[in-house]
Amino acid sequence: xIDHDDRDWWRTAVIxxxxxxxxxxxxxxxxxxxxxxxxxxxxxxxxxxxxxxxSPFYPSPQVDGGYDVADYRDVDPVYGTLxxxxxxxxxxxxxxxRVIVDLVPNHCSRDHDLFxxxxxxxxxxxxxxxxxxxxxxxxxxxxxxxDWVSMFGGPAWTRTTDAEDQxxxxxxxxxDPGQPDWNWDEPRVRAEFELTLRFWLDRxxxxxxxxxxxxxxxxxxxxDWPYPTHGVVESVGGRMPPMWDQEGIHEIFRSWRRLxxxxxxTRILCAEAWLPxxxxxxxxxxDEMHQAFNFTYLSLPWDAxxxxxxxxxxxxxxxxxxxxxxxxxxxxDVMRHASRYGYEGRVELEAGVxxxxxxxxxxxxxxxARAATLLMLALPGSAYLYQGEELGLPEVTTLPDxxxxxxxxxxxxxxxxxxxxxxxxxxxxxxxxxxxxxxSGDAWLPQPGYFAGYAVDVQNGDPRSTLTMYRRALxxxxxxxxxxxxxxxxxxxxxxxAWVNCRTIAVGNLGPKPVRLPxxxxxxxxxxxxxxxxxxxxxxxxxxxxxxxxDI
Ligand code: NOJ
Numbered sequence: 001x002i003d004h005d006d007r008d009w010w011r012t013a014v015i016x017x018x019x020x021x022x023x024x025x026x027x028x029x030x031x032x033x034x035x036x037x038x039x040x041x042x043x044x045x046x047x048x049x050x051x052x053x054x055s056p057f058y059p060s061p062q063v064d065g066g067y068d069v070a071d072y073r074d075v076d077p078v079y080g081t082l083x084x085x086x087x088x089x090x091x092x093x094x095x096x097x098r099v100i101v102d103l104v105p106n107h108c109s110r111d112h113d114l115f116x117x118x119x120x121x122x123x124x125x126x127x128x129x130x131x132x133x134x135x136x137x138x139x140x141x142x143x144x145x146x147d148w149v150s151m152f153g154g155p156a157w158t159r160t161t162d163a164e165d166q167x168x169x170x171x172x173x174x175x176d177p178g179q180p181d182w183n184w185d186e187p188r189v190r191a192e193f194e195l196t197l198r199f200w201l202d203r204x205x206x207x208x209x210x211x212x213x214x215x216x217x218x219x220x221x222x223x224d225w226p227y228p229t230h231g232v233v234e235s236v237g238g239r240m241p242p243m244w245d246q247e248g249i250h251e252i253f254r255s256w257r258r259l260x261x262x263x264x265x266t267r268i269l270c271a272e273a274w275l276p277x278x279x280x281x282x283x284x285x286x287d288e289m290h291q292a293f294n295f296t297y298l299s300l301p302w303d304a305x306x307x308x309x310x311x312x313x314x315x316x317x318x319x320x321x322x323x324x325x326x327x328x329x330x331x332x333d334v335m336r337h338a339s340r341y342g343y344e345g346r347v348e349l350e351a352g353v354x355x356x357x358x359x360x361x362x363x364x365x366x367x368x369a370r371a372a373t374l375l376m377l378a379l380p381g382s383a384y385l386y387q388g389e390e391l392g393l394p395e396v397t398t399l400p401d402x403x404x405x406x407x408x409x410x411x412x413x414x415x416x417x418x419x420x421x422x423x424x425x426x427x428x429x430x431x432x433x434x435x436x437x438x439x440s441g442d443a444w445l446p447q448p449g450y451f452a453g454y455a456v457d458v459q460n461g462d463p464r465s466t467l468t469m470y471r472r473a474l475x476x477x478x479x480x481x482x483x484x485x486x487x488x489x490x491x492x493x494x495x496x497x498a499w500v501n502c503r504t505i506a507v508g509n510l511g512p513k514p515v516r517l518p519x520x521x522x523x524x525x526x527x528x529x530x531x532x533x534x535x536x537x538x539x540x541x542x543x544x545x546x547x548x549x550x551d552i
């Protein structure tokens with residue numbers, strides 16, 4: 001059971017992301033579903049996670065993996081029913097696991113009733129005011145209203161046809177044309193979302209991960225912006241881009257916070273905003289959201305100085321507003337970290353990899369990924385895990401182009417492969433249809449044969465497996481109260497990061513040579529062979545006890 005008196009649970013929580021389409025398929029149609037998740041919640045509880053975050057399972061034409069929501073207050077039949085959702089929430093709570101659902105407030109689906117109604121209504125109508133409809137530029141209005149580009153490629157505007165089948169106004173979509181942006185200046189949009197928040201809170205959810213929350217409010221007049229807007233968003237000449245991080249978002253977050261605070265226990269908001277630490281910190285001020293993903297940290301190459309700097313900067317920014325930092329290494333949008341670290345230097349996080357691209361060094365990637373995870377879990381604050389990372393699952397970099405579903409692939413004219421490689425269904429058993437993902441043997445994305453070696457049943461009970469390392473790390477993290485601690489840096493060598501947190505030393509060697517470990521007992525290592533050694537090999541991290549005699 002969850003403890004409603006634990007009001008600060010989110011400050012230290014480890015939250016496991018489930019991507020419903022790829023977690024477990026109970027009905028055998030090849031797409032994961034809510035019953036599949038409920039059946040496998042024991043895995044999440046057994047891992048030691050405090051909560052699950054479910055990516056969208058709402059009715060959707062699935063133009064963007066469900067981030068195109070046609071009805072915010074129902075379940076897509078592919079995923080099940082509202083009763084299935086309720087059963088999932090209850091089972092999770094029985095297991096002591098909280099539930100966070102996805103809120104997608106920047107845009108809906110072009111199949112949403114209110115957008116259909118707007119399309120059918122004339123320019124200037126109240127119905128169209130719920131979205132951003134504008135006349136085009138140029139003598140015939142056939143140029144988009146401004147120069148904004150879609151995050152998936154091409155213009156951020158699509159032209160409509162009017163009642164006489166003539167070209168009409170354009171509508172704004174920062175993502176796919178199937179995802180029209182809401183107009184948050186419109187009170188009826190706010191009222192809609194308050195209904196949605198209450199709908200899920202009344203059904204017992206413990207919080208919301210808020211999709212691209214920094215894009216909800218646009219600068220008045222929608223001015224041109226001829227600068228890049230991908231990745232962690234930076235200001236230019238002191239100005240934020242007109243579609244990101246506008247001041248008006250904060251007042252909306254405050255109103256949501258008040259709404260959530262009226263519910264029993266602590267229900268939380270977690271911001272998805274690709275902003276630098278000093279900007280995300282403004283979203284987690286005491287009366288706004290609780291958490292914001294630290295994407296600066298996620299974006300780092302395997303480099304000790306970069307990691308140290310990012311931890312210092314992020315924690316300083318968040319400390320200043322009294323918020324914990326929320327660490328994350330993988331999610332459904334970026335190349336899995338077990339593959340990312342198999343390349344040298346920075347990689348394009350969302351671009352994907354095809355069979356004809358340079359391939360990552362899988363062994364190196366996994367080695368570094370395990371080391372990176374131990375470092376992350378030794379930091380104070382909250383941490384998000386993405387399904388499959390506890391298995392050391394790599395990105396699938398050899399998917400046939402014909403099976404790709406990410407809209408980026410089409411929108412980029414087949415130049416960017418996109419994010420399907422991190423969304424391939426999970427392997428539960430080495431032997432069995434779809435490695436246990438689906439009873440029928442169908443999977444919406446094909447799983448490579450080598451997934452057998454990563455299956456949960458292969459790793460269970462193996463002391464050297466990645467799964468065992470995650471379970472032990474989560475248990476130790478809780479036992480040692482690392483989530484609630486502080487960071488006191490140790491200087492060991494330039495390519496080594498090391499700190500003390502709650503009388504536990506975390507050391508990571510990101511350099512090419514072994515380094516001598518400080519005195520103390522090794523509690524856990526990313527390389528099982530190091531448990532008793534005195535030298536820390538390259539690309540390895542450990543947690544150690546601080547010797548009682550040491551003055552730290
Ligand atoms: C962020 C989500 O994580 C991603 O999957 C989606 O494509 C965009 N937001 C648009 O909703």
